[in-house]
Amino acid sequence: MQPIxxxxxxxxxxxxxxxxxxxxxxxxRGCREDFWVSGFWPGMLWIMYDMTGKDLFREAAWQWDERLxxxxxxxxxxxxxxxxxxxxxAVIKYKLTGDKDARRRGLFAANFLAGRFNPxxxxxRAWNQEKTGWAIIDSAMNLSLLFWAAAEAEDPRxxxxxxxxxxTILKHFIRPDGSVCxxxxxxPVNGEKQNALGGQGxxxxxxxxxxxxxxxxxxxxxxxxxxEKCFLDAGKRVAHYFLANLEESNLPCWDFRVPDRQREPLxxxxxxxxxxxxxxxxESDEKDEELYRKSALKLLDALKRECxxxxxxxxxxxxxxxxxNRPAKEQVDVSLIYGDYFYLEALARLSGWxxxxx
Numbered sequence: 001m002q003p004i005x006x007x008x009x010x011x012x013x014x015x016x017x018x019x020x021x022x023x024x025x026x027x028x029r030g031c032r033e034d035f036w037v038s039g040f041w042p043g044m045l046w047i048m049y050d051m052t053g054k055d056l057f058r059e060a061a062w063q064w065d066e067r068l069x070x071x072x073x074x075x076x077x078x079x080x081x082x083x084x085x086x087x088x089x090a091v092i093k094y095k096l097t098g099d100k101d102a103r104r105r106g107l108f109a110a111n112f113l114a115g116r117f118n119p120x121x122x123x124x125r126a127w128n129q130e131k132t133g134w135a136i137i138d139s140a141m142n143l144s145l146l147f148w149a150a151a152e153a154e155d156p157r158x159x160x161x162x163x164x165x166x167x168t169i170l171k172h173f174i175r176p177d178g179s180v181c182x183x184x185x186x187x188p189v190n191g192e193k194q195n196a197l198g199g200q201g202x203x204x205x206x207x208x209x210x211x212x213x214x215x216x217x218x219x220x221x222x223x224x225x226x227x228e229k230c231f232l233d234a235g236k237r238v239a240h241y242f243l244a245n246l247e248e249s250n251l252p253c254w255d256f257r258v259p260d261r262q263r264e265p266l267x268x269x270x271x272x273x274x275x276x277x278x279x280x281x282x283e284s285d286e287k288d289e290e291l292y293r294k295s296a297l298k299l300l301d302a303l304k305r306e307c308x309x310x311x312x313x314x315x316x317x318x319x320x321x322x323x324x325n326r327p328a329k330e331q332v333d334v335s336l337i338y339g340d341y342f343y344l345e346a347l348a349r350l351s352g353w354x355x356x357x358x
Contacts, residue, residue, distance in 0.1 A: 043088025083142025140218025
């Protein structure tokens with residue numbers, strides 16, 4: 001962890017107020033505070049503070065949840081990804097420091113997320129604008145915010161909403177072979193499923209590898225919070241599909257069903273997310289713990305071998321070869337802040353980190 005600690009120290013110094021998103025040629029480019037990735041950098045800082053006790057990480061992370069909260073009181077595009085934004089900022093801050101404002105911000109975000117629930121279709125609405133009936137596999141990870149709020153506020157409504165959406169994922173997103181669709185469109189009035197959409201995958205019937213990874217980790221988390229074995233079994237089914245479709249390098253193509261995928265880019269972020277999910281499954285399944293732990297280690301070894309960013313202090317980012325949105329030809333073969341976050345989380349877990357953000 002020492003090289004990463006050194007890199008994180010330098011990144012903290014260089015990034016300043018930037019909301020990092022993706023890095024080209026070693027420099028992270030920023031985005032708006034209401035964009036879905038804005039919680040990952042503070043999450044990395046809080047992990048480093050928890051692992052090292054160094055105040056520089058705590059001080060750098062401290063004001064992020066306040067910055068994100070301001071998006072609620074001005075015109076913004078906040079949506080289902082408030083879990084990605086407030087779990088790694090407000091909620092972990094509260095867990096580590098007991099800060100009451102951080103608790104309040106986390107619960108406010110959970111209320112906002114719960115308000116996006118459509119009871120007719122039992123799904124949490126994804127994006128804004130005209131996408132009234134859309135739900136996406138990424139939301140499997142945001143459910144942790146609702147589970148936390150249910151326990152913290154002693155209000156089971158949050159739990160019921162999270163479980164309803166999780167069951168919709170089982171029914172409409174995860175296919176029998178373990179592959180996953182990215183977007184499901186529902187009639188927002190009667191709740192009936194209309195069709196599946198390609199989203200950031202190659203097509204409606206494809207298998208976007210980052211979506212696979214969200215499902216592995218998300219279903220494992222639902223099992224941890226609920227104890228219902230069907231979710232652990234679903235996470236394992238998706239994990240087996242993911243592992244069976246890796247390239248010879250033990251890394252995933254950005255979509256497992258894209259034609260001629262040997263000519264297509266990898267996605268290191270999918271590998272990092274999946275590694276965290278596999279470690280979560282390993283902790284939840286004593287019988288097969290070693291199988292899933294070894295699978296996570298294979299992914300992490302491949303990431304270190306094939307995707308580790310230069311260690312020199314001028315290069316911002318931990319992982320190379322991330323793919324953000326291949327269909328739109330955006331963020332291809334770059335460092336991605338969420339790939340960096342989950343890579344750091346996986347390494348921290350292996351080094352004994354006991355707290356959990358998701």
